[in-house]
Amino acid sequence: xxxxxxxxxxxxxxxxxxxxxxxxxxxxxxxxxxxxxxxxxxxxxxxxxxxxxxxxxxxxxxxxxxxxxxxxxxxxxxxxxxxxxxxxxxxxxxxxxxxxxxxxxxxxxxxxxxxxxxxxxxxxxxxxxxxxxxxxxxxxxxxxxxxxxxxxxxxxxxxxxxxxxxxxxxxxxxxxxxxxxxxxxxxxxxxxxxxxxxxxxxxxxxxxxxxxxxxxxxxxxxxxxxxxxxxxxxxxxxxxxxxxxxxxxxxxxxxxxxxxxxxxxxxxxxxxxxxxxxxxxxxxxxxxxxxxxxxxxxxxxx
Numbered sequence: 014x015x016x017x018x019x020x021x022x023x024x025x026x027x028x029x030x031x032x033x034x035x036x037x038x039x040x041x042x043x044x045x046x047x048x049x050x051x052x053x054x055x056x057x058x059x060x061x062x063x064x065x066x067x068x069x070x071x072x073x074x075x076x077x078x079x080x081x082x083x084x085x086x087x088x089x090x091x092x093x094x095x096x097x098x099x100x101x102x103x104x105x106x107x108x109x110x111x112x113x114x115x116x117x118x119x120x121x122x123x124x125x126x127x128x129x130x131x132x133x134x135x136x137x138x139x140x141x142x143x144x145x146x147x148x149x150x151x152x153x154x155x156x157x158x159x160x161x162x163x164x165x166x167x168x169x170x171x172x173x174x175x176x177x178x179x180x181x182x183x184x185x186x187x188x189x190x191x192x193x194x195x196x197x198x199x200x201x202x203x204x205x206x207x208x209x210x211x212x213x214x215x216x217x218x219x220x221x222x223x224x225x226x227x228x229x230x231x232x233x234x235x236x237x238x239x240x241x242x243x244x245x246x247x248x249x250x251x252x253x254x255x256x257x258x259x260x261x262x263x264x265x266x267x268x269x270x271x272x273x274x275x276x277x278x279x280x281x282x283x284x285x286x287x288x289x290x291x292x293x294x295x296x297x298x299x300x301x302x303x304x305x306x307x308x309x310x311x312x313x314x315x
Contacts, residue, residue: 014132014158014180014203048081055089067093072101079106084113091117100129108141115146124153131205132158133178133286136165173257174250176287177271177280180204183211184237186220191233193223211270211278212241218276219247247272250279257282258290 054062067090070078075094079087079102091114094102099118103111103126115123127135127150139147139162151159161179168174182200184193197207210228212221221241231240247270248257260269267284 014128014130014135014161045081048078051078051082051090052086055086063089064093067098072098073105075102076105079114080110087113087117096122096125097129099123100126103127103138104130104134111138111141112143112146115142115150120146120149120153123150127154127162128158131178131180132161132165132280133176136162137170140166140170168250171254172250173248173252173254173269173271173282174279176254176257176282176290177250178283178286179280181211181270181278181281182207183213183217183278184223186212186214186238186241188237189233190228190231190235190237190240193228193237194233197225209268211281212237213278216275217278219245219270219272219278221245222270245270247276248282249274254287254290258287261287262291 051063051066054066067075075090075098079090082090091099099114099122103114106114118126123146127138130138135158139150142150151162154162165174165177165179168177180203182197182204184196188196193210197210201207208225210223210225211219212223214220221238221243222245223237223241227240228237246260246264246266248260250271250273257269260266261284269282271279271281273279
């Protein structure tokens, strides 16, 4: 699957959607007034105006628009989205609306959209779909993508495995700088942006991490074992997501490798995948503080 991460190691629906950041032409109106304007365009059959709106709107704002529009008004918007835009909008929609969008798509369209995503995002979307739709989509995926998604779906969502993506660049420890650069070029479409490379032994056990800056400043024939860092933060797939989030926060990580009990490299967790966990922890801290200062039990989410 195509991934769009920054691969470095270090350096619920009920809330009303907000209109900030909505397509520039409608931003001053507020989201719901803007949605009303779009409804008028749809009802008047002004296809050219709808085309322009959809083409000029960021996927995050399209997701906000769909949240504000009645479901029966979705088709004129959705039918104007190509596969890449469908993929982007799916990632932006809240869980409870993803299945509504999926119901407007054919299984092969949905499968193509999921292929555009990183494996963890694709697994998250599939996990939110009704079982009948999810099974059809999984069957429509290419074999390798299907294997990745099924592997990730097997992990509980509140664990490191549930946060993990399988796209990464790994290289044997016997490789040279030139071989690593060639590997990055070969994998760039699959993995996306790469700032670090994971170094593995013959058993695919993680033994080091290679900084791209060091690669660029080194001769092509230099062995990477002379450049790699061997002190690595890593977690196993059963690690609780809150501990994973704390590791990111404590060590200022932007990616964290996931290994099995024998140290075999399985995948990586990116910083953007733990942002929600960090927000949840911050909210819990605020609620506990509120309870402590008022002498009342802290409120909880239900």
